[in-house]
Amino acid sequence: MTxxxxxxxxxxxxxxxxxxxxxxxxxxxxxxSRSVVRQxxxxxxxxxxxRPNDRQPLPLPDSIVxxxxxxxxxxxxxxRRPSVAPEQPEALPDAAGGSELExxxxxxxxxxxxxxxxxYHVDEFGFDREFADHIVMPxxxxxxxxxxxxxxxxxxxxxxxxxxxxxxxxxxxxPIDAMMTTVALRDHHPSGRHLRMLGADLLFRTPMLGTISRxxxxxxxxxxxxxxxxxxxxxxGVWPEGYKGVGKPFKDRYKLQRFGRxxxxxxxxxxxxxxxxxxxxxxxxIYPLIxxxxxxxxxxxxxxxxxxxxxxxxxxxxxVPLPSKWYIEFGEPIRTDRYxxxxxxxxxxxxxxxxxxxxxxxxxxYRLLSQRRNAFTG
Amino acid sequence: xxxxxxxxTGVSRFIGxxxxxxxxxxxxxxxxxxxxxxxxxxxxxxxxxxxxxxxADIRNPLIAKVITSAEVDTVVHTSLSSSPAxxxxxxxxxxxxxxxxxxxxxxxxxxxxxxxLVLKSTTAVYGSSPRDPAIFTETMAPKALPAxxxxxxxxxIEGYVRGFGRRxxxxxxxxxxxxxFIGPRIDTALTRYFALPVVPTVLGxxxxxxxxxxxxxxxxxxxxxxxxxxxxxxxxxxGVLLLSQAIRRAGRVQVSMPSMVVGPASRLFxxxxxxxxxxxxxxxxxxxxxxxxxxxRDTFGxxxxxxxxxxxxxxxxxxxxxxxxxxxxVDVVEKGVLAAARALT
Numbered sequence: 001m002t003x004x005x006x007x008x009x010x011x012x013x014x015x016x017x018x019x020x021x022x023x024x025x026x027x028x029x030x031x032x033s034r035s036v037v038r039q040x041x042x043x044x045x046x047x048x049x050x051r052p053n054d055r056q057p058l059p060l061p062d063s064i065v066x067x068x069x070x071x072x073x074x075x076x077x078x079x080r081r082p083s084v085a086p087e088q089p090e091a092l093p094d095a096a097g098g099s100e101l102e103x104x105x106x107x108x109x110x111x112x113x114x115x116x117x118x119x120y121h122v123d124e125f126g127f128d129r130e131f132a133d134h135i136v137m138p139x140x141x142x143x144x145x146x147x148x149x150x151x152x153x154x155x156x157x158x159x160x161x162x163x164x165x166x167x168x169x170x171x172x173x174x175p176i177d178a179m180m181t182t183v184a185l186r187d188h189h190p191s192g193r194h195l196r197m198l199g200a201d202l203l204f205r206t207p208m209l210g211t212i213s214r215x216x217x218x219x220x221x222x223x224x225x226x227x228x229x230x231x232x233x234x235x236x237g238v239w240p241e242g243y244k245g246v247g248k249p250f251k252d253r254y255k256l257q258r259f260g261r262x263x264x265x266x267x268x269x270x271x272x273x274x275x276x277x278x279x280x281x282x283x284x285x286i287y288p289l290i291x292x293x294x295x296x297x298x299x300x301x302x303x304x305x306x307x308x309x310x311x312x313x314x315x316x317x318x319x320v321p322l323p324s325k326w327y328i329e330f331g332e333p334i335r336t337d338r339y340x341x342x343x344x345x346x347x348x349x350x351x352x353x354x355x356x357x358x359x360x361x362x363x364x365x366y367r368l369l370s371q372r373r374n375a376f377t378g
Numbered sequence: 379x380x381x382x383x384x385x386x387t388g389v390s391r392f393i394g395x396x397x398x399x400x401x402x403x404x405x406x407x408x409x410x411x412x413x414x415x416x417x418x419x420x421x422x423x424x425x426x427x428x429x430x431x432x433x434a435d436i437r438n439p440l441i442a443k444v445i446t447s448a449e450v451d452t453v454v455h456t457s458l459s460s461s462p463a464x465x466x467x468x469x470x471x472x473x474x475x476x477x478x479x480x481x482x483x484x485x486x487x488x489x490x491x492x493x494x495l496v497l498k499s500t501t502a503v504y505g506s507s508p509r510d511p512a513i514f515t516e517t518m519a520p521k522a523l524p525a526x527x528x529x530x531x532x533x534x535i536e537g538y539v540r541g542f543g544r545r546x547x548x549x550x551x552x553x554x555x556x557x558x559f560i561g562p563r564i565d566t567a568l569t570r571y572f573a574l575p576v577v578p579t580v581l582g583x584x585x586x587x588x589x590x591x592x593x594x595x596x597x598x599x600x601x602x603x604x605x606x607x608x609x610x611x612x613x614x615x616x617g618v619l620l621l622s623q624a625i626r627r628a629g630r631v632q633v634s635m636p637s638m639v640v641g642p643a644s645r646l647f648x649x650x651x652x653x654x655x656x657x658x659x660x661x662x663x664x665x666x667x668x669x670x671x672x673x674x675r676d677t678f679g680x681x682x683x684x685x686x687x688x689x690x691x692x693x694x695x696x697x698x699x700x701x702x703x704x705x706x707x708v709d710v711v712e713k714g715v716l717a718a719a720r721a722l723t
Contacts, residue, residue, distance in 0.1 A: 105719050109712050116708065117701075118626030124618050124668050125512045126586045204508035207582025207637070214586070215620075224511040224518065 125196075125225070126214035132194065136216045137186060143176075144183040147321070148282060149378070152184050153329040157276055160191040163230040164333070165268040166237045167357050168278035169256055169365065170245030173287035173306045176321060177246075177280045178239060182216075184328050185235065196229050197237040198222075198264075202303070223267055230271040237278075238264045240354075243303040247292070253284035254369060256362050262354040265336075266344040269353075274333035277357050279364035282326030285375045287311070325378035327368050331360050381452035381494065382408045384603055385445060387436055387482065388457025389429075390414040392564050392592065393498065395422035397456060397599050402429035411448055413441070414457065415474075436478040442485035449491045454603045455482060456498040458535065460528040461567060462656065463648075468527075475531040476538075483542045486549070496552045496602045497539050501612060502529035502658060503555060506585075506665040515670040516555070516610045527658045536610075550606040554598060557614030557669065558662075560689050561592035562696020567659055573697055577625045578643060581634040585621040585666030588614040591689035594682040601680060611678050612669035617686040621663060627687075628694050629701025 111134050114120050122128045144150050158164065171177060182195040197213075198221035204210040219225045221238065229236045239245065240260035248257060268275050291307035311318035334357060343349055372378060384401050388394035389412030398412045410429040417423065417433060434441055436457065445453070458475055465471040486492045504510070505520040514520075524530045536553060543551040558568050568589075571577065590613060598613050625632045635643060644655050655663075675681055684692060 101723055102716065102719055106712075106716060109715060113708055113712065116626060117705065118619075118623040120623065122586070122618055122620055122623070124586070124588075126584075126618065126620065126666075128620070201509050207580075210508055211582060211584045215584070219512045220509070222511050224513070224515070228513060 122215070125217065125219045125229070127194075127196070127217035128215040129194070129217075131215045132217055133186075136212070137183060140179050140183045141187070143321075144180050144187075147323050148180060148286075148326040150180055150184060150282075150326040150328060151378075152188050153327060154332075155184075155189055155330055157330040157332055158185065158189055158193065158235070159274065159333070160189075160193075161233065163233045163271055163273040164235050164276055165226075165230060165264060165273055166195065166235060166276045166278050166330075167264060167361070168237065168239055168280055169254075169361050170239035170241040171248070171253065171280070172283035172321075173247060173289050173308065174321075175239070175246055176286060177283035178237065180283070180326065181237060181278065181280065181328060193235045195237045196234045197239075198226055200242060202301075223263055226264065226267040227271055230267065230273050240264055247289065247304040247306065249292075250284070250288035250290055253288075254281070254365050256358055256365075259354050259358045262347075262350045265350045265353045265357070269336045269339050269344040269350070270341045272337040272339075272341075274335050274337075275353070275357055276333050277331035277360040277364070279329045279331065279361045279368060280326065281329075281365060281368040281372065282324040282375070285324035286321035288322070322376070324375050325372075327372070327378075329364055329368060331364055334360075379493065379606065380406055381603060383411070383448055383450045384409070384452045384454060385411045385413060385448070385450040386429075386454045386456060387413050387478075388455075388459075388498075389426070389431060390416045390418045390422070391457075391459075392422070393559070393595060393599070394456040395426060396592075396596050397454060397603070398429040399425045399427055400596060400600050401603065402427040409448065411444070411450065413444065436482045437473065439481060439485070441481055442488055445485045445489045445492065450489065451491050452494040452496070452603050453482070453486055453492060454496040454498075454599060455479065456599065458498055458500070458528075458532060460500070460502075460656075460659075462527075471528075472531060475528075476534050479535045480538055483538055487542060487546055492546075492549055494550045494552075494603070494606060495539070495542070496599065497535070497554065498599065499536055499553050499555045500528070500532045501555045501557050501588075501614065501667055501669050502662070503532045503536060504667055504669065505529060506658070506661040506667050508665055512586075513668045513670050514612070516612055516673055524658060527656050529658045550608045552602045552607050553610040554602060555610065555612050555669070556595055556598075557588045557590045557612075557667075559592045559595055560589040560693045562692055564592040567655060569693060569697070571655070571663075572624065572628050572630065572693070573699065575630065576633050577628075577630045578640075578647075579621060579625070579632055579634050580640050580660075580664050581636050583621075583664040585663050586618045586668050587621060587624060587662075587666050587686070588618055588668045589686045589689050590615050590682065591684035591692065594684060594689075597683075598674075598678075598680055601678070607678050609673070609677065611674045612671050613674055613680075613682075614669050614671050615682045615684055615686040615689055616671065618668055619686050619690055621666065624690055627690060628699050630699070 111130065114130070120128060120130050158166070166181070168177070168181060178197055182197070185193045185195045194217055197218040199213055199218050201220055203213055204220055219229070226236060226238070241257040242260065244257040265275065287306065287308045289306050289308060293305040293307060297303065297305035308318060310320070334353065336353070339349070384407060386394050386398045386401070389398050394412065394414070395418050398410050401407055402410045412418070412426065412429050412431045413434050413436060415433070415435050417431060418426070423431065432444060434444060457478065459465045459471050462468040462471045465474055486495060501514070502524065504514045504518070505522065505524045507520065507522065509521050511518065523533055539551060539553060543549065559566055560569060594615065595613065601607070619627070622632060640660070644660065647655065
């Protein structure tokens with residue numbers, strides 16, 4: 001496929017050079033030595049397993065002033081990489097292996113004790129960092145590393161600090177793409193950023209899911225919440241296609257739907273934060289949606305009731321996603337700090353930027369797809 | 379302008395009585411009048427010092443005579459009741475809250491000496507729902523107004539107070555929307571709830587709670603009755619506690635019940651006089667509520683001394699709540715597990 005023409009409306013020449021998207025992980029898909037990539041997740045796994053030990057102790061209950069946003073987990077950043085030592089546990093003497101186990105165990109017990117005594121902090125949105133790192137991430141990580149074998153591209157386009165709005169395409173019947181993006185940013189971004197996502201109100205109305213989402217740092221997609229998060233220097237994720245994107249039929253795969261009403265652009269403009277287009281390839285194939293039982297959806301109050309090749313047919317087994325190979329590409333940031341907050345009230349400008357973001361993601365999707373040979377092997 | 383004669387309504391309850399006591403302790407205020415339908419309990423009355431108690435019903439036009447004859451210049455309306463049981467049923471509570479406020483405002487409007495009106499309202503006016511923004515500022519309104527109970531009363535009362543402010547632009551009107559009170563001394567539905575040995579919650583929900591120490595609440599009310607600080611202010615402590623986290627900090631045992639059995643269970647609790655939870659309080663325990671207090675800090679000029687967590691811990695210490703599982707036991711278990719791990723490897 002030929003590279004489609006992208007009309008750069010607001011790119012900056014100086015920034016372009018610095019921010020050129022480069023694969024953070026080698027993508028040797030054209031090379032025959034594929035095993036190199038396969039082995040790569042292994043050190044990371046030990047790395048993440050060892051990471052909790054590096055965690056700073058939580059602030060004492062008396063020292064609380066504010067649910068600390070800025071007391072970022074900077075020590076984690078520093079000690080994230082040097083994880084070479086526990087890479088060959090077999091080769092190590094017995095005592096060292098035992099102490100590592102002991103460390104992990106004492107870390108786990110410390111975590112459990114803080115849980116039992118309620119000695120942890122949540123921010124005003126209900127975000128519980130410890131819960132996210134100790135419970136949510138370990139659940140999602142195997143899916144990310146083993147099942148979907150996600151590769152990220154252009155991670156350097158995501159700023160290390162400060163507010164930013166990540167805008168991505170939505171697909172896959174269930175919003176697994178959003179969860180994988182949080183893992184990508186937490187585990188593979190140099191600063192280990194937490195992605196604070198904006199979710200639909202259905203999510204927060206649902207008993208268990210709503211609570212877990214709040215604890216994992218997500219909030220309702222509405223302008224006040226988005227702007228509050230952006231103003232407090234958080235990385236906010238938004239999937240503007242919403243249900244139209246996540247529940248679209250398989251035949252429409254990788255065709256971006258309408259991008260909401262552009263509310264995310266005006267929020268970013270008011271806060272002067274960059275918009276990072278994010279393109280996710282692979283999520284469309286996890287649950288190919290071939291039908292929609294509208295009466296059942298109405299009955300349960302859902303936006304759609306999916307029929308996939310496996311879902312009602314194999315019962316609960318149908319909930320297992322197909323193991324497609326994923327790529328997540330973070331595009332070059334679109335700066336909004338040159339606009340005044342009043343520009344956010346100019347609908348034409350907002351529409352233009354919305355289209356620019358949408359086009360960027362669509363073109364990136366086409367490019368990634370043209371490079372992909374097979375949906376399952378990459 | 380410092381007040382010379384202050385009228386405080388609702389002095390038979392904690393906030394009103396202690397506010398009257400604080401104002402009475404200030405010699406620059408000539409008179410402090412406390413009004414309520416029932417006399418304050420003995421221990422509250424003892425603390426009130428030189429404040430005068432007037433047994434009067436604010437639903438009765440007689441209150442106008444009190445305000446005019448005593449030349450009241452500052453009215454602090456703290457008698458909003460949130461508990462139907464304490465005010466003799468929901469009908470009486472609504473009557474007391476809404477009709478009482480209307481009579482009080484009518485009396486204030488007649489009296490040219492009234493210069494300042496302070497209303498103790500509640501953040502319950504924002505409701506509790508999953509469809510609203512996570513944090514409310516004073517200018518936001520919930521998607522759906524509270525359907526009934528205390529919150530609806532508060533919304534209606536605020537409406538009447540706004541109307542009063544329009545008709546008497548010379549009066550400085552302060553509306554304080556308080557988060558839920560907590561503290562070692564105050565007794566509310568929430569403190570009784572956390573004092574239960576086994577705390578029932580609804581399965582699948584975990585509320586974000588913002589609280590306010592009762593001493594901070596009194597300090598805010600006192601400041602508002604001394605100075606002209608017109609406007610609407612959210613009053614809450616910084617920081618958030620999750621309901622489950624609060625239960626653990628109090629050392630209680632949480633029992634989650636499916637939402638189907640919550641209705642009968644809450645009736646049982648009400649019948650047993652353990653906790654009287656109204657439906658809007660139940661919603662609060664499901665979804666919680668957090669407000670933005672920037673305006674309180676920047677415009678009103680008040681910073682709470684206790685954060686939500688500190689206020690809650692103060693309540694736990696004040697009530698001497700013993701944890702079900704002590705930290706010593708946890709330490710023993712922890713040491714045991716670690717020793718076992720060491721022995722195994």
